[in-house]
Amino acid sequence: MTSTPQPSGLDPEIAARLKRSPDGLVPAIAQQYDTGEVLMLGWMDDEALHRTLTTGRCTYWSRSRRSYWVKGDTSGHVQRVKSVALDCDADTLLVKVDQVGAACHTGDRTCFDADVLLADADSGAPGADQ
DSSP, rough: OSOOOOOOOOOOOHHHHOOOOOSSOOOEEEETTTTTHHHHHEEHHHHHHHHHHSSSBBBBEEETEEEEEEETTTOOOOOEEEEEEETTTTEEEEEEEESSSSTTTSSSSSSSSSSSOOOOOOOOOTTOOO
8 A cells, every 4th residue: 555544434433443454454355145155355444444334335455456446346246235344353354245246356256266275174084173
């Protein structure tokens, strides 16, 4: 991001609770609200969270482009926000959404289905229950 804090309309009480990375970001996990399917991980600063909470559409901070982006503005694959929760450590957001189309930039429904490292933990593999 930039070296100076970005002005934000985020409620100061919410902002005070967030534990951010050194670059001012909080990871935001997008999850399909009705199935529990984990869709993607994006990054939010205070302003991105403010926009997400007030518009009902997920807004993220692009670390590579160094700018805000609203999921679906170019692809049409929007995320309509159903709820936003802060985890117990106040360092991760869970955004439950109604995903329209693909969540992943590759065109896949989720970012987590192309490179499965363990398919079935109950398969009897050694150490699976430890």
